[in-house]
Amino acid sequence: MFWQILQSLVLVLGLICSGSMVLAKDAVPLADDPLIEQRLIVISEEMRCLVCQNESLAGSRSDLANDLRREIRNLIKEGKTDDQIRSFMVERYGDFVLYRPPVKPITWFLWIGPFVILLAGIIGLIVYLRRRNQNVPSTRLSEADNRRIDALLKDAKSSSIENTYD
Template sequence: MKQFFFMLILAVGMQFASAKDAVPLAEDPVTEQRLISISEEMRCLVCQNESLAGSRSDLANDLRAEIRTLIREGKTDDQIRSFMVERYGDFVLYRPPVKPITWLLWIGPFVILAFGIAGLLIYLRRRNALVAPKTLTTDDNKKIDDLLNAIAPDDGDKKA
């Protein structure tokens, strides 16, 4: 009887452990290739640093399904990109277009770099001005000698 239960548990466990073949995402390889080329140019809205093609989030799966539907409807790649931008904004594109609303996105890093370099140069010049060696005049040397002598008189002045 123990062997029967052991065999039954083993059989049920084998059903869960069996591997399944991968289901093709699209029946048409051309559609799938178009889907991949379009989705590689788009950003996953959840992951943000991953392309839509590489992301495995639920939203990315839904967006790929939406793109696949648009491809089957006969939409061009530009129409599909336009649809996605209308729906999710320019952020969905890895390379957003250069227009007034995205100027800061395109030019901002260079402006920040320029301010950083300018700040570094100002800092270095001020530091060099403070640290630069100054030559002493004879009057300055005499004042220093007088101060040192006032603090510690020469040994020759002391009488034994």
């Protein structure tokens, strides 16, 4: 009885494992020429995946990234230069596809924006601290309070000197 259950369990696990292999995607074919593949990697490292947005086109495994790499591979096979391929991608998807978009009026905010936000944060912090300091009332100590503080400081100083010699 135990052996029949064990055999059934092994059979079910085997079917589950073989079923997942059937659903696995095929590997994306590489170019026949390693030079084309090397050029593809260099170009796609400079471009952003439009789906992932924080990955390069070379590192992304999304379907769109696979399609774009295939398109770049075809353009390389057609004899296009790297600059022509980049221009094609920018015409089609805009400057956002490049990790380093060119500096021009439409992309100024991309280049200057982080510094503007940092400067605004610093100014906001300074304004907040000044307002907070103005709201704190300043109090004057009386002469008796000053004498008491001096006495406490002398006691603390003398006790620390005694502790160093002990």
